[in-house]
Amino acid sequence: MTTTDNAGARRSLPLIDIIPRLRRMISRPEAMTPALGLAVLTGLIEGLALAALLPAISSLAEEAPVWGLGVGGWLWVFAVLAVAGFGLNYLQNQKSYAVALDFLHSIHRLIGDQVAKQPLGWFARPLAGRLSRMVSTELMSAGEIFAHMMGPLVSRISAAAVIVVAAWFWNPLLGLILTVAIPVFAAITLLSTVLLRKGQAIHEPHEVDLADRIVEYAQCQGALRSCGRSADFGPLSNALEQTRAAKTRAQWIETAGLLLSGMVTQGVIVALISVTGSLAVSGSLEPIPALAFIGLALRFTTTLSNITESAMALESRRQLLDSLDEVLTAEALGEPASPATLTAPGSIELSDVTFGYHEGGEPVLREVSLSVPAGSMVALVGPSGSGKTTVARLVSRFYDVDSGRVRVGGVDVTEQTGEQLMAQLSMVFQDVYLFDDTLVANVAVGREDATQEQIREAADLAGVTEIAERLPDGWATRVGEGGRALSGGERQRVAIARALLKRAPIVLLDEATSALDIENEANVVAAVEKLREQATILIIAHRLDTIAAADLIVALDDEGRVEGEGTHDDLIAAGGTYARFWHRLQSARGWQLTD
Numbered sequence: 001m002t003t004t005d006n007a008g009a010r011r012s013l014p015l016i017d018i019i020p021r022l023r024r025m026i027s028r029p030e031a032m033t034p035a036l037g038l039a040v041l042t043g044l045i046e047g048l049a050l051a052a053l054l055p056a057i058s059s060l061a062e063e064a065p066v067w068g069l070g071v072g073g074w075l076w077v078f079a080v081l082a083v084a085g086f087g088l089n090y091l092q093n094q095k096s097y098a099v100a101l102d103f104l105h106s107i108h109r110l111i112g113d114q115v116a117k118q119p120l121g122w123f124a125r126p127l128a129g130r131l132s133r134m135v136s137t138e139l140m141s142a143g144e145i146f147a148h149m150m151g152p153l154v155s156r157i158s159a160a161a162v163i164v165v166a167a168w169f170w171n172p173l174l175g176l177i178l179t180v181a182i183p184v185f186a187a188i189t190l191l192s193t194v195l196l197r198k199g200q201a202i203h204e205p206h207e208v209d210l211a212d213r214i215v216e217y218a219q220c221q222g223a224l225r226s227c228g229r230s231a232d233f234g235p236l237s238n239a240l241e242q243t244r245a246a247k248t249r250a251q252w253i254e255t256a257g258l259l260l261s262g263m264v265t266q267g268v269i270v271a272l273i274s275v276t277g278s279l280a281v282s283g284s285l286e287p288i289p290a291l292a293f294i295g296l297a298l299r300f301t302t303t304l305s306n307i308t309e310s311a312m313a314l315e316s317r318r319q320l321l322d323s324l325d326e327v328l329t330a331e332a333l334g335e336p337a338s339p340a341t342l343t344a345p346g347s348i349e350l351s352d353v354t355f356g357y358h359e360g361g362e363p364v365l366r367e368v369s370l371s372v373p374a375g376s377m378v379a380l381v382g383p384s385g386s387g388k389t390t391v392a393r394l395v396s397r398f399y400d401v402d403s404g405r406v407r408v409g410g411v412d413v414t415e416q417t418g419e420q421l422m423a424q425l426s427m428v429f430q431d432v433y434l435f436d437d438t439l440v441a442n443v444a445v446g447r448e449d450a451t452q453e454q455i456r457e458a459a460d461l462a463g464v465t466e467i468a469e470r471l472p473d474g475w476a477t478r479v480g481e482g483g484r485a486l487s488g489g490e491r492q493r494v495a496i497a498r499a500l501l502k503r504a505p506i507v508l509l510d511e512a513t514s515a516l517d518i519e520n521e522a523n524v525v526a527a528v529e530k531l532r533e534q535a536t537i538l539i540i541a542h543r544l545d546t547i548a549a550a551d552l553i554v555a556l557d558d559e560g561r562v563e564g565e566g567t568h569d570d571l572i573a574a575g576g577t578y579a580r581f582w583h584r585l586q587s588a589r590g591w592q593l594t595d
């Protein structure tokens with residue numbers, strides 16, 4: 001048994017649980033019934049064709065009809081069964097492919113729906129990082145379960161069942177011999193799948209980690225090369241070594257399962273031939289039917305070992321199904337069915353908020369209370385790591401607080417619909433993400449019904465027009481995935497233009513002046529002035545001018561507590577961290593509030 005990392009809450013169930021789980025991942029689960037039904041019929045026909053060998057060979061040996069059919073009659077039976085088997089197999093494959101295509105279509109939609117319902121903080125988790133791999137290669141691998149695995153597994157089980165029943169019907173002794181082989185194979189299948197699962201649980205987490213490290217290695221090439229260490233990235237070397245060690249360990253376990261299953265198959269074949277041979281020698285079985293039975297028994301054991309292989313192939317996709325399940329069952333944000341009535345539009349209030357990113361870990365914010373009245377501009381200052389960005393994340397409900405309350409528009413964020421909360425907020429954070437679309441489309445996303453004039457006005461104010469003038473295709477230039485064709489400062493200007501256009505009553509602004517060149521800083525300052533006219537602003541401030549211009553300054557200490565709040569003069573008079581920061585900022589004329 002393995003547990004997933006989904007709070008350790010879910011446990012993998014035996015193989016049989018896979019079918020109901022798969023049914024939840026397709027839009028028309030009822031389509032699985034005909035596909036599986038046809039697989040059962042295909043297996044029945046295959047089993048009957050094999051079982052017909054016994055009377056056919058007996059009729060050949062005795063040169064007399066068996067059950068009213070001579071050799072010619074039995075050949076006709078084989079011909080009819082072959083045609084029926086071919087037709088059913090064709091239909092079954094078609095149905096299975098249709099279900100596989102339905103799965104690929106539905107699962108993308110289901111994942112998309114889930115992603116849209118998750119709190120924004122969910123995207124920082126490792127599983128979210130796997131999403132792109134999951135919706136590409138891994139889903140194709142999961143689709144194979146429907147297209148190539150379920151049908152053969154079911155038809156082989158039904159063929160094996162027919163062979164056993166036919167053997168009992170033909171000669172109870174032979175039926176007994178085949179029946180005894182079933183629990184042996186069932187036990188070996190179970191053991192092999194358990195071993196396979198154990199092996200996968202050992203190496204898969206390391207493989208996921210290795211893939212992440214490789215991406216990280218590519219992303220931090222700049223930093224590594226600047227330190228002359230591009231060929232030596234410790235985390236990647238460790239991950240490679242750990243994956244190699246884990247794979248070696250896992251291989252021992254997984255190979256043991258395969259070896260065992262191969263040995264048991266051979267053992268069963270030898271036992272079946274020996275028992276049948278001794279029955280023939282003792283006269284309990286005629287020699288020719290005994291030979292026919294050995295042929296049937298060989299085919300039967302092949303069918304059973306095919307069942308084991310199919311079961312193991314299904315099992316090898318269990319971790320993938322677990323990850324899919326984890327995404328599909330991830331707890332969405334609890335929110336009311338209808339929007340709440342806002343009692344203080346445009347305001348933000350945190351009361352006694354304590355929050356930590358990890359359950360049971362050190363809180364990042366401790367009993368933080370702060371109030372941003374409608375129409376005001378409040379500057380949040382504090383040393384690096386004091387929790388300023390975290391405050392903005394809690395206001396936007398990226399995460400829910402551990403204790404205390406966050407109110408936006410006078411109402412607790414947990415009592416508002418996500419749409420209602422987002423309609424009140426514009427966010428201009430440091431890590432601005434732009435869509436791989438044109439520059440103008442990236443600004444226009446701020447408001448769907450904006451006119452060209454409104455878009456240009458917002459863009460002018462935020463300094464985006466200057467960017468457009470420089471780009472080869474002007475406004476129609478594509479900005480690349482995430483906006484990589486633009487600099488950090490340019491991206492932030494686009495985000496400010498969006499905020500201006502959206503005209504949300506509250507703007508959360510993480511002032512990243514470091515990403516702006518001096519020439520264009522004036523644009524941002526002007527845009528913030530404009531935003532101030534139309535919205536409440538909670539600004540994570542780094543620049544002296546912004547801090548001085550705020551109506552209220554809230555200073556956090558390095559433990560995530562509010563150390564003081566008031567006007568600039570109040571806080572300077574009170575001394576403490578804020579006064580020290582201010583003096584340091586003034587003397588350095590820098591704005592990085594790092595203790």
Ligand SMILES: Nc1ncnc2c1ncn2[C@@H]1O[C@H](COP(=O)(O)OP(=O)(O)OP(=O)(O)O)[C@@H](O)[C@H]1O
Nearest residue numbers: 124357358364382383384385386387388389390391
């Ligand atoms: N997603 C996260 N998961 C875990 N810990 C986090 C996460 N984001 C931030 N932290 C931690 O929370 C603390 C506060 O971070 P936060 O980004 O809110 O500080 P900040 O005051 O905005 O810092 P800075 O001025 O450097 O941007 C830091 O110790 C940081 O390491």
